[in-house]
Amino acid sequence: MIRLEKLSREFQVGNQVVHALDEVDLEIKENEYISIMGVSGSGKSTLLNILGLLDTPTSGDYILSGINTSKMDDDEMAGIRSTKIGFIFQSFHLIPRLTAFENVEMPMILSGINPTERKMKASSALEKVGLTDRSDHKPEQLSGGQRQRAAIARSIVMEPDVLLADEPTGNLDTTSGKEVVKLIEELNLSGLTLIMVTHDREMGDRSNRLIELRDGKIINDQSNN
Amino acid sequence: MLLIATSIGVMAVILLTAVGEGARDYITGEFRSLGTNLLIVIPGRNETSGGGGPIDLAGLSPRPLTIEDAQSLSQIDDIRRIAPVVMGEAPAEYDGLERSAPIIGTTPEFLSIRQWEMESGSFLPGVSMRYSPPVCAIGKEIKEELFGDDSALGEWMRLGDRRCRVAGVIAEEGRAVGIDVQKIVIIPVALGTALFNRDSLFRIIVDVENSSRMDQTRQSILSIIKRRHQDKEDITVIKQDTVLQSFDNIFNVLTMALGSIASISLFVAGILIMNVMLVAVSQRQAEIGLLKAIGAKNKQINNLFVVEAIMLSGSGAIMGLIFGHTITYILKISFPTFNFLPPMWASYVSLFVALISGVMFGLLPARRAARLDPVEALSGNK
Structure with missing residues (x-):
């Protein structure tokens, strides 16, 4: 469902051009569970941002569900992000002024879903992540693990095809980290394509497929089974 | 912030x-209180447009507008009332108390033109442009200050070097021509010109019978005064309405x-x-x-x-x-x-x-x- 063809992303740093991604070819099938690993600066975050249409490649093509995204404008990309892609961040990125429930509602508000449906979907998403009893808490009243679960609820509430996770356990202690990983692995088992950036080898080994990047190139692409 | x-x-x-x-x-509001059928005759030519000519040399003081000029206007049929006005200020004194008071010298017509009410007594009884018995009407505040709670009617008060008998107290409050009515002393016009030692009136207020005849009346006033002033058009006649309009604008x-x-x-x-x-x-x-x-x-x-x-x-x-x-x-x-x-x-x-x-x-x-x-x-x- 995802195909990258000779995809490059260059950054201008001073008068030097940095190749964050250097002619990457990659094919990802539906319902895969992929870990992307690499030292910092290897291009793994850039790859994730491009997969999430937050960033656009300098050259090459990114084909998502048969659609070439390189010719899309901002609004079209926003539409895809809204309906097809769910994001989970290392630092959760919940809006501090809103309750967990309202945070989960946010993507639906932006895409104009009516309030009744919104409330229903938000509660079912919160139930899925086991946060029903905390739904009217503000982020500051939640523990790190709970915050990340709220963020996961937000990422799946629009029923996306792909879940992109950028070091989802990076800010969590081991116990809540394990819970979160378990949760997103369950989501993967229920049909979501899961792409996770991590620098934790143990987490990388749990995935079905492990991709390693260095200097913007894929240096290792292995299946764990 | x-x-x-x-x-x-x-x-x-x-x-x-x-x-x-x-x-x-x-x-x-001030102007409206004067009524809108009024023409005001002012000495001197204020307008630069029309007439005038090279005779109006700078530095030439205008010919005074006299009580006789005002009297001569009574021959115009359209005029209902004429009130000559002379203004000044003089010390008003009664029983050792003295106040400086704004003074208007005029005729009884002034009262009806301004539509004022009297609190007590009458406004300049027996006064006309020719006759000036020593009577006066005073505002409420000056009455209060000089006479206190006592009745002022019939009392003699001193105005500068003249004396006059208080014939009435004006009920009016508010202001007229920039003066607080309550502080005002009103005296016969001839007494005013004598008191201030002035031969010219401050202005003549003319109440026109019919508002549609305003312009004709204005022309008649101009020509009569012109004749009296050796054929010089040295007065200005303002329509109350126009003044009001321009102030409004x-x-x-x-x-x-x-x-x-x-x-x-x-x-x-x-x-x-x-x-x-x-x-x-x-x-x-x-x-x-x-x-x-x-x-x-x-x-x-x-x-x-x-x-x-x-x-x-x-x-x-x-x-x-x-x-x-x-x-x-x-x-x-x-x-x-x-x-x-x-x-x-x-x-x-x-x-x-x-x-x-x-x-x-x-x-x-x-x-x-x-x-x-x-x-x-x-x-x-x-």
């Missing part, structure tokens, strides 16, 4: 326009000007809004990035910030409206003689300008927010 800036702006608009409107109302423009000056402060407030919004945008970069990541279109983010700017300026404006109206209300109570009238349009315009400046100055930060690169915004360190 921001709300205060906007509300001060709106408040300023309302207060300044209220003062302007109040002044206009005051002045026009002047004050309207003044109010508008005051209003627009105050509106500038609204734009200053707008710039403050922009500043705050820009800070808000950079503080909330991560949130903006997140909204983009979960599918917000640029337009939605743009609208979000514009709406916020409008809400800020709108609530500031509403605060300003409340403050402005409260303060004008307080002023109204404290200074009842001066009518503070915040015009309706000032409220609308200031609200409108506040919102417009909110939108205008909200647009730039909003656009900046919408154009943020989501990756950089999410990392939140730029």
Whole structure:
């Protein structure tokens, strides 16, 4: 469902051009569970941002569900992000002024879903992540693990095809980290394509497929089974 | 801070326009109290247009307008009443108490032209342009000051080096020709010219029978006085209406000007809004990035910030409206003689300008927010 063809992303740093991604070819099938690993600066975050249409490649093509995204404008990309892609961040990125429930509602508000449906979907998403009893808490009243679960609820509430996770356990202690990983692995088992950036080898080994990047190139692409 | 800036702006608009409107109302009310069928004859040519000619050399003082001139006007049929007026100030003294008082010398017609009421006694009885028995009418305040609670009627008081008997007390309050009626002393016109040692009248007020005959009457007055003044047109005849009209116009423009000056402060407030919004945008970069990541279109983010700017300026404006109206209300109570009238349009315009400046100055930060690169915004360190 995802195909990258000779995809490059260059950054201008001073008068030097940095190749964050250097002619990457990659094919990802539906319902895969992929870990992307690499030292910092290897291009793994850039790859994730491009997969999430937050960033656009300098050259090459990114084909998502048969659609070439390189010719899309901002609004079209926003539409895809809204309906097809769910994001989970290392630092959760919940809006501090809103309750967990309202945070989960946010993507639906932006895409104009009516309030009744919104409330229903938000509660079912919160139930899925086991946060029903905390739904009217503000982020500051939640523990790190709970915050990340709220963020996961937000990422799946629009029923996306792909879940992109950028070091989802990076800010969590081991116990809540394990819970979160378990949760997103369950989501993967229920049909979501899961792409996770991590620098934790143990987490990388749990995935079905492990991709390693260095200097913007894929240096290792292995299946764990 | 921001709300205060906007509300001060709106408040300023309302207060300044209220003062302007109040002044206009005051002045026009002043003139309107004279009635609108009036022609005012003033010595000297004030107009530069028409007539005149090379005879009007600079430095030549105008020929005085005399009581005889006023008398001669009675031959015009359309004139109902004539009131010659001479004005000055002299010490008024009674029983050792002395006050400096504004003095108007005129005839009994003055009372009906001004539509004044008497509190007690009568207004200049037996007085005409020819006869000036030593009588006077006084305002309520001067009566209070000189006579206290005692009746003033029939008492002799001294005015400068003359004496006159108080024949009546004027009930009127308020102001006339810039003078507080309550402080005024009114005496026969001939007594006035003698008291002030002046041969010229201050003006002649003419009440015209029929308002459609105003212009003809004006011409008749001009030609009669011209004949009397050796064929020189050295007086000015003003129509009360025209004066009123031009004052009205002047004050309207003044109010508008005051209003627009105050509106500038609204734009200053707008710039403050922009500043705050820009800070808000950079503080909330991560949130903006997140909204983009979960599918917000640029337009939605743009609208979000514009709406916020409008809400800020709108609530500031509403605060300003409340403050402005409260303060004008307080002023109204404290200074009842001066009518503070915040015009309706000032409220609308200031609200409108506040919102417009909110939108205008909200647009730039909003656009900046919408154009943020989501990756950089999410990392939140730029």
